[in-house]
Amino acid sequence: MTVRQFLNQRGAVSYKTLFWILVLFSVVYVGYKFVPPTVSYYMLKTDVEEEAKLAHVYNDRKLAERILKKASAWSVPIREEDIIIKRGLEKISISIRYTEKVNLFNQYTKVLHYNIVVEKPLKETSTILH
Numbered sequence: 001m002t003v004r005q006f007l008n009q010r011g012a013v014s015y016k017t018l019f020w021i022l023v024l025f026s027v028v029y030v031g032y033k034f035v036p037p038t039v040s041y042y043m044l045k046t047d048v049e050e051e052a053k054l055a056h057v058y059n060d061r062k063l064a065e066r067i068l069k070k071a072s073a074w075s076v077p078i079r080e081e082d083i084i085i086k087r088g089l090e091k092i093s094i095s096i097r098y099t100e101k102v103n104l105f106n107q108y109t110k111v112l113h114y115n116i117v118v119e120k121p122l123k124e125t126s127t128i129l130h
Contacts, residue, residue, distance in 0.1 A: 030104070034112075037100045040074040041114045047074075048094055052120035055092040060085045067096070076100075087122070094118045 047070040055063055064083045071078045077098060084095040096116040101109050 033102050033104060036075075037102065037112055037114075040076050041116070043074050044071055044076050044096075045116045045118070048096065048116055048118050049120070052092055052094050052118045053123075055087070055094075055120065056123045060087060063094075067094070089122075091119055091121045 048067060051063060051066055051070070058066065063085060064080055067083055068078065068080060077100060078096060082096055082098050084093075086093040086095075094116070095118075096114075098114055100112045100114070102112060103109055
């Protein structure tokens with residue numbers, strides 16, 4: 001590819017080239033804004049699934065503390081009241097709802113809604129250790 005392909009007959013950048021540069025910039029910018037919260041969501045979801053597997057070891061309060069610590073590590077804005085833990089005789093259900101605001105070009109705000117629901121069987125139904 002030569003530089004001449006991007007220029008018109010007068011030697012200026014063509015509209016087509018300028019258009020594609022703007023499209024590329026927009027895609028990169030939107031990706032920069034939207035990818036990190038989405039990756040954090042999936043990483044936290046994986047961590048909550050792992051915590052649910054260990055739920056027989058911890059009581060609900062300790063389990064919520066551990067989830068909050070992992071959410072903080074992933075920069076996920078949740079509070080203790082956003083975590084709903086329901087423990088049955090044979091399974092545990094952990095539900096987390098939260099929102100994140102993404103600011104685009106310091107003019108528009110997009111609110112992203114995330115919902116994590118995990119249900120796992122309890123391995124032990126006897127005593128809670130911690």
